[in-house]
Amino acid sequence: MRLGIIGATGWLGSALGRAVLERGLVAGPELVLLNRSGVRLDYHGRTDVAWASDVSDLVARVEVVVVAVRPEDYGDLALHAPGRLVLSFMAGIPMAALSGAGGRIVRAMPNAAAGHGQSYTPWLAAADVTQADRVVVRAVLATIGTQDEIGTEAQIDSLTALSGSGAAYPALMAAGMLAHARASGLPEPVARRAVEAVVCQAAELLRGRIETAADLVETYRAYRGTTAAGLEVAEANGFSGSIAQALDAATRKAAHMGRDKDA
Ligand SMILES: NC(=O)C1=CN([C@@H]2O[C@H](COP(=O)(O)OP(=O)(O)OC[C@H]3O[C@@H](n4cnc5c(N)ncnc54)[C@H](OP(=O)(O)O)[C@@H]3O)[C@@H](O)[C@H]2O)C=CC1
Numbered sequence: 564m565r566l567g568i569i570g571a572t573g574w575l576g577s578a579l580g581r582a583v584l585e586r587g588l589v590a591g592p593e594l595v596l597l598n599r600s601g602v603r604l605d606y607h608g609r610t611d612v613a614w615a616s617d618v619s620d621l622v623a624r625v626e627v628v629v630v631a632v633r634p635e636d637y638g639d640l641a642l643h644a645p646g647r648l649v650l651s652f653m654a655g656i657p658m659a660a661l662s663g664a665g666g667r668i669v670r671a672m673p674n675a676a677a678g679h680g681q682s683y684t685p686w687l688a689a690a691d692v693t694q695a696d697r698v699v700v701r702a703v704l705a706t707i708g709t710q711d712e713i714g715t716e717a718q719i720d721s722l723t724a725l726s727g728s729g730a731a732y733p734a735l736m737a738a739g740m741l742a743h744a745r746a747s748g749l750p751e752p753v754a755r756r757a758v759e760a761v762v763c764q765a766a767e768l769l770r771g772r773i774e775t776a777a778d779l780v781e782t783y784r785a786y787r788g789t790t791a792a793g794l795e796v797a798e799a800n801g802f803s804g805s806i807a808q809a810l811d812a813a814t815r816k817a818a819h820m821g822r823d824k825d826a
């Protein structure tokens with residue numbers, strides 16, 4: 564497969580470039596890269612990848628074009644990719660805007676876990692995307708984690724807010740816990756290990772059964788111990804409500820940023 568990545572040295576584009584090479588999905592010379600800052604002599608330890616001189620050069624050399632630039636940089640690309648499968652990673656650039664590129668468009672929404680092969684990547688296909696294209700999309704996205712085809716652009720906006728945010732909300736919680744642990748006088752190595760134990764290790768309890776999260780909270784509440792006392796204050800201070808409002812705000816931003824220049 565000849566695959567092009569516009570934004571190949573960015574957070575997501577770089578993760579995808581490395582993954583397709585490491586998984587052997589794309590041979591080095593068939594991976595065509597483009598960024599803003601110029602050719603890297605060493606790309607994830609490889610020297611056999613191809614670099615395009617500009618967007619139209621990249622499009623001419625591949626069948627699949629991945630767009631991994633920031634949404635605000637998309638317009639400057641002036642992407643024209645008729646006959647190509649175009650896989651956009653961009654938040655907030657709707658199908659209607661992408662269709663101007665002329666290819667068969669798929670909007671995919673990975674997250675930062677792509678860097679370690681654990682992205683969850685929902686995606687939405689335009690009406691002219693073929694079954695053969697779908698096989699390609701699944702193969703490409705499988706290199707960075709798991710994927711699901713979804714049905715509407717509104718769902719992409721919701722998922723941009725939710726899974727697209729990657730580690731942001733766990734990181735917010737971890738930062739808050741770490742600040743509290745330090746303020747409580749815990750030795751730094753102990754504070755770090757304790758917070759990691761909560762955010763990275765204890766959350767493993769929910770792997771494969773995330774739907775039981777509310778039941779797990781209820782189990783802690785029913786225990787009527789120290790955790791219950793903490794949970795009660797967290798909820799009284801709007802913990803769950805804050806999460807809902809945050810996801811609503813991010814969904815609104817995703818829905819409007821590509822359609823409304825002031826958003
Ligand atoms: N990061 C994330 O967690 C997520 C990001 N996304 C979406 O993915 C897209 C990429 O995000 P991210 O990887 O974080 O962005 P980065 O800022 O890390 O990377 C952007 C890339 O685009 C390149 N670029 C910018 N302008 C041009 C141009 N005119 N021509 C060619 N290349 C260009 C940059 O080049 P250079 O390296 O030379 O500067 C860089 O490689 C965004 O649209 C974002 O909405 C979606 C879900 C999650």
Ligand SMILES: O=C(O)[C@@H]1CCC=N1
Nearest residue numbers: 654723724727728729
């Ligand atoms: O915060 C962002 O804008 C990126 C794109 C979608 C999720 N994260």
